[in-house]
Amino acid sequence: MSDIRFRSDVTVELVKHSASDTDVLWAARVSTRGEQSLDETRKDPERSTGLINFLMRDRHGTPFEHNSMTFLVSAPLFVFREFHRHRVGWSYNEESGRYRELAPVFYLPAEDRRLVQRGRPGKYEFVSGSPEQHKIVTEALQESYRRSYHAYQEMLRAGVAREVARAALPVGLFSSMYATCNARSLMHFLSLRTQHEDATVPSFPQREIEMVAEQMERQWAELMPLTHAAFAKHGRVAP
Template sequence: MTVRLIKHAASDADVVFAARVSTQGADSIPAEVLGGSERGLINYLMRERHGSPFEHGSITMYVEAPIFVFREWQRHRIASYNEESARYRELRPTFYLPAVDRKLVQVGKAGAYRFERGTAEQLDIVDSTLVAAYRTAYDAYDQMLAAGIAREIARAALPVGIYSSMYVTMNPRGLMNFLSLRTHREGAAFVSNPQREIEMCAEKVEAIFADLMPVTHAAFEANGRVAP
C-alpha cells in the first residue's frame, strides 16, 4: 500500500485560533508556538467533543491500493476524492496478494468473529488461485483492448484486486473519524475491527497526521481515539 503526503495546510495552531475566535473575535491570531494553555485547550476540545475547530485544516494524500480498499475508504464521505479512471487510461497489471502473515481464516459468526492464521497449504491456495484468476482477467481485458473495444467496456473484466490510485483530501476532524474506524486499538473507547488491508493504509495516514499535528494526535490518543 502507498500513502504519500502531497500537500497540507494543517497544524495544531489552526485548532487553537479557530477555537479562540468564539471568545476573542478578530484577536484570535494563530500562535507560532503552543504553550501549556494551548495544549490544554486542544485536549479540552477533544475531550468534550467540540469538533468544528478541528475542521480548519487540509491534508491531501496520494494513495495506491487495491480497488476493494478504495471502496471501503470511499464510504467515508467526509473526504474529497479523485481516482484514476479506467475509462480514460489502461490499468496496469498490478494486483494484490496477501502477505505471508495475513490471517486467512474467519472463525465465529457475524458480529462476533476473529481471524486466525492459515496453514501453508491455505496460503498456497490463495496465491495460486488469485494469480490464475488475475492472469485470466487481465488477458481478457487486454484482448478486448487489442480488438478495439472501449476501455470503459473492457474494464468490466477486471477484479477488485487490481490496484488503482487516487488523491484524497481530508480535514483533521474527518481524518480522525477515519482512523477511529479503520484501525484496531484495544485501548480505544470503541474498539473497531477493520479489514487488515485498509488498516495498513490507515496506519500510514496516522503517521502523517501525528507528524503534522502532534498535539492533536496525542489528545486523540489520550481521549480514547474518538473523533470529536
C-alpha cells in the same frame, strides 16, 4: 501481454497540506477573543495543550476542521470501495479505467495476513492460515489475475472501448487516488479503520484498509502532534 506485477503492500504519500496544531487554537479562540484570536498563529502551541485536550474531551469538533491534508493512495480497488463510504469531510479523485489503460498490478496477501475467519457475523476473529491455505490463495489469485488481465487486453486489441473491457478486471487490481480531508474527518476514519487497544469503541477493520489508515495516521501525527496525542488520550474518538 504486459508483465503482471503482484504486491502485498499499500502506499500513502502526503502530497500537500495546510495543517498544524495552531490551526485548532485560533479557530477555537475566536469564540472568546474574536479577531484577536489571530494572535495564536504567532504563539507556541505547546502552551495550549490543555485547550486542545479540552476540545477533544468535550467533543467540540469544529476547530479541528480548519486544516487540510491531501494524500496520494495506491491500494487495491476493494480498499477504495470501503474508503469511499467516508463522505463527510472527504474529497476524492481516482484513476479512471475509462480514460487510460489500467496497469497489471494486483494484490496478494502477505504471509502474515490472517486468512481464516472464525465465529459468526458480528462476533468473529481472524486467525493465521496454514501454509497450504496460503499456497492455495496465492496460486488461485495469480491464475485469476492472469486470466482476467489477458481477457482485458484481448478486448482492447479487438478495439473494444476501455470502459467496457475493464469489466473483466477484479477488485484486487491496484488503483490510485487523491484523498483530501481535515483532521476531524481523518480522526473519524481512524476510529473506524484501525484496531487499537486504547480505543473507547472497538473497531474491526479489514486489514488492507487498516494498512492505509496506519500510514495516514503516522503522517498526520507529525503535522499535528498535540492533536494526535489528545485523540489517543481520549479514546480515539473523533470530536
